[in-house]
Amino acid sequence: MTDLAGKRFVASYSGGKDSVLAIHRAVKAGLVPHSLMTTYNTDVGRSWFHGLPERLLDLISKSTGINIKLIKTSGAEYALNFENALRAFKAEGADICVFGDIDIDEHRKWCTDRCESVGMTPLFPLWQESRRELVFEFIDSGFLTVITTVDTSRMPDTFLGRTLTRDVAEEIAACGADICGENGEYHTFTYCGPIFSAPIDYQTSERINNGNYSSLAIE
Numbered sequence: 001m002t003d004l005a006g007k008r009f010v011a012s013y014s015g016g017k018d019s020v021l022a023i024h025r026a027v028k029a030g031l032v033p034h035s036l037m038t039t040y041n042t043d044v045g046r047s048w049f050h051g052l053p054e055r056l057l058d059l060i061s062k063s064t065g066i067n068i069k070l071i072k073t074s075g076a077e078y079a080l081n082f083e084n085a086l087r088a089f090k091a092e093g094a095d096i097c098v099f100g101d102i103d104i105d106e107h108r109k110w111c112t113d114r115c116e117s118v119g120m121t122p123l124f125p126l127w128q129e130s131r132r133e134l135v136f137e138f139i140d141s142g143f144l145t146v147i148t149t150v151d152t153s154r155m156p157d158t159f160l161g162r163t164l165t166r167d168v169a170e171e172i173a174a175c176g177a178d179i180c181g182e183n184g185e186y187h188t189f190t191y192c193g194p195i196f197s198a199p200i201d202y203q204t205s206e207r208i209n210n211g212n213y214s215s216l217a218i219e
Helices: 017-028 054-064 078-091 105-118 131-140 166-174
Strands: 008-012 032-041 067-073 096-098 121-123 144-151 186-192 204-210 213-218
Touching: 008 017, 017 032, 017 096, 017 131, 017 186, 032 054, 032 078, 054 067, 067 078, 078 105, 096 105, 105 121, 131 166
Parallel strands: 008 032, 008 096, 032 067, 096 121
Antiparallel strands: 144 186, 144 213, 204 213
């Protein structure tokens, strides 16, 4: 990524550990953040996949010093609205979009297709690296993240609300789930670390069950 130093980028930001680590690596390599883009589910009033409310996203923007653009969309128009946002960012001078995907080819293809349709360059700073080593790098870099969703068919819901440490990561692996959660075993919310000027003040409220998935509402 060093040959991209000085280039302006946007990042697909979920609030989870992998997207945060990808952003952190991009900044360390000398790329300049323009905006974070977060898809926002208009049907439930929270971000897609990680369920963050606008209040927290505003706090994250202030703490990181990076503008957050909400892509408000239904599922049916998700890809179209994502591309429209990329097109607007490119017009503002951002040529690169950073993604936190690690090794699932269909995810990379979806992201690449969206970027290529508007003439932007997709960048995958974590691509095909060891899932275990990425988790440990994230933790050892000083980031703090809380487990907010688990797939109870693959790991116990007792992990909900726990901060991800090396020991907790090893517990996840020991129960047979992927240590990184790349297959959807768990999701996280990162609230403190090198890209933040101050920890994000968040709370968890009721537990929500949806099929195999159990989640803590983040407020």
